Amino acid sequence: MRETIRTDICVIGAGSGGLSVAAGAIQMGARVVLIEKGKMGGDCLNYGCVPSKALIAAAHTANQVRHSARFGVNGHEPAIDFARVHDHVHGVIGAIAPHDSVERFEELGVQVIQGAGRFTGPREVEVNGRRIRARRFVIATGSSAARPPIPGLEDIPYLTNETVFDLKDRPDHLIVIGGGPIGAELAQAFGRLGAEVTVLEMFRILGKDDPEVTEVVRRRMAAEGIAMLEGIAIKQVAQDGNRIAVTIEQDGAETSLSGSHLLLAAGRTANVNGLGLDVAGIEHSPRGITVDDRLRTTNKRVFAIGDVAGGYQFTHMAGYHAGIVIRNALFHLPAKVKTDAVPWVTYTDPEIAHVGLTEAEARERHGDAVRVTRWSFDENDRAQAERETEGLVKVVVGPRGRVLGASIAGPHAGELLQPWILAINEGLKIGALANLIAPYPTLGEVNKRVAGAYFTPSLFSDRTRKVVGLLQRLP
Numbered sequence: 001m002r003e004t005i006r007t008d009i010c011v012i013g014a015g016s017g018g019l020s021v022a023a024g025a026i027q028m029g030a031r032v033v034l035i036e037k038g039k040m041g042g043d044c045l046n047y048g049c050v051p052s053k054a055l056i057a058a059a060h061t062a063n064q065v066r067h068s069a070r071f072g073v074n075g076h077e078p079a080i081d082f083a084r085v086h087d088h089v090h091g092v093i094g095a096i097a098p099h100d101s102v103e104r105f106e107e108l109g110v111q112v113i114q115g116a117g118r119f120t121g122p123r124e125v126e127v128n129g130r131r132i133r134a135r136r137f138v139i140a141t142g143s144s145a146a147r148p149p150i151p152g153l154e155d156i157p158y159l160t161n162e163t164v165f166d167l168k169d170r171p172d173h174l175i176v177i178g179g180g181p182i183g184a185e186l187a188q189a190f191g192r193l194g195a196e197v198t199v200l201e202m203f204r205i206l207g208k209d210d211p212e213v214t215e216v217v218r219r220r221m222a223a224e225g226i227a228m229l230e231g232i233a234i235k236q237v238a239q240d241g242n243r244i245a246v247t248i249e250q251d252g253a254e255t256s257l258s259g260s261h262l263l264l265a266a267g268r269t270a271n272v273n274g275l276g277l278d279v280a281g282i283e284h285s286p287r288g289i290t291v292d293d294r295l296r297t298t299n300k301r302v303f304a305i306g307d308v309a310g311g312y313q314f315t316h317m318a319g320y321h322a323g324i325v326i327r328n329a330l331f332h333l334p335a336k337v338k339t340d341a342v343p344w345v346t347y348t349d350p351e352i353a354h355v356g357l358t359e360a361e362a363r364e365r366h367g368d369a370v371r372v373t374r375w376s377f378d379e380n381d382r383a384q385a386e387r388e389t390e391g392l393v394k395v396v397v398g399p400r401g402r403v404l405g406a407s408i409a410g411p412h413a414g415e416l417l418q419p420w421i422l423a424i425n426e427g428l429k430i431g432a433l434a435n436l437i438a439p440y441p442t443l444g445e446v447n448k449r450v451a452g453a454y455f456t457p458s459l460f461s462d463r464t465r466k467v468v469g470l471l472q473r474l475p
Helices: 016-027 042-046 049-066 082-100 102-108 181-192 211-223 315-331 359-369 381-385 418-425 430-434 445-459 462-472
Strands: 004-012 032-036 111-114 118-121 124-127 130-139 143-145 173-177 196-201 227-230 232-240 243-250 253-259 261-264 268-270 302-304 344-346 351-356 371-376 392-397 403-410
Touching: 004 016, 004 315, 016 032, 016 042, 016 102, 016 315, 032 130, 042 049, 042 082, 049 082, 049 181, 082 102, 102 111, 130 315, 173 181, 173 253, 181 196, 181 211, 181 344, 196 232, 211 227, 211 351, 211 392, 211 403, 243 261, 302 315, 351 418, 359 392, 359 403, 371 445, 381 445, 392 445, 403 418, 418 430, 430 445, 445 462
Parallel strands: 004 032, 004 130, 032 111, 130 302, 173 196, 173 261, 196 227
Antiparallel strands: 118 124, 124 130, 143 268, 232 243, 243 253, 344 351, 351 403, 371 392, 392 403
């Protein structure tokens, strides 16, 4: 007889979202089984956020050495030991891994099973020959790098986010397919670490962000020698000796590029295969599992969170989803997902950060009622002191002064975005930011200044001058 485990919550996938559900539920008194077939911590810890930011930190340090002469410090081309860069990246993973480990979760009281789980019915999952019957299931299996249908791709070696951080030798010429956030971040990082880099993008580099904001990053990447080819079609890839040849078409003309390494960064595919979803009555597609606004699947006893649920593919979104599920599954509260104030950050240099509506989206919804206010980093004294003056804050304001969206390109943009997340989440008006007292000199002053700029046309208008003139005549 196969062993049957009965539990309150069964979580499939030990990435960011799954771990958050498991830790929260067990500490609130629920019985929890956690299933993971790969590495604890999932994509974020092992192949995504953590290693990429560690690599970016190494690249940033190299760039600081390269350009330190602007501060009167002896600047020079740094000597880069790529094997030690690799060790740094994996050292950071190793430092964080205990927090996500089997041992920690077992100490919390979670029953962790390492293996591939699959549904064998609407209320049962099987893993390693054991049956799990739970009151509620949570699918948190994440996503993987998409393999675009490029002729010849199956016949050549290529890198994805799951393998690129294992490189111990620096690529001679890295060709990146995909100019989204992952492609742009890694392209700039490898370029700063001494590799020649070419980015191939079918549409526009960083196309989901406001073009006015992304132009700041495009200029910096171009100045650093990164080739960015946009509006191209990849006709085929092939092995060319010990190199890789990529044939592209741009403006009707074909040309060929040769690189030492090829990195795929052209989107993500939800990890739905092998889960037995059909048996459990769960609708799904390669884009993800179908969920309602409470994150319930078509089998109401099963929730899906994070990347596998489609929509925004961010670690912080998976964590947010975990809270929604805990309220629904444990407390039977009809908590629903809200996406008005979902932020994202692209960790290029300068960073790009965004929340809410872009200018184009706001004008489509609200027409002429939309106003846009901007403030440049070159008008910020702290940015001048640190010689980081490229970029701007751009805020979209709707009817009655309500903040609709904010985009930032500049130093520490992800940190500077947070007041705007709060403003949109709480429905605040632009005056709430304008009335803050910001410490001087800080980069954060840009938020107060851009908010204040919204009032400049009316505050310093002819009408205001007339009113002030009349008031000054009063005794």
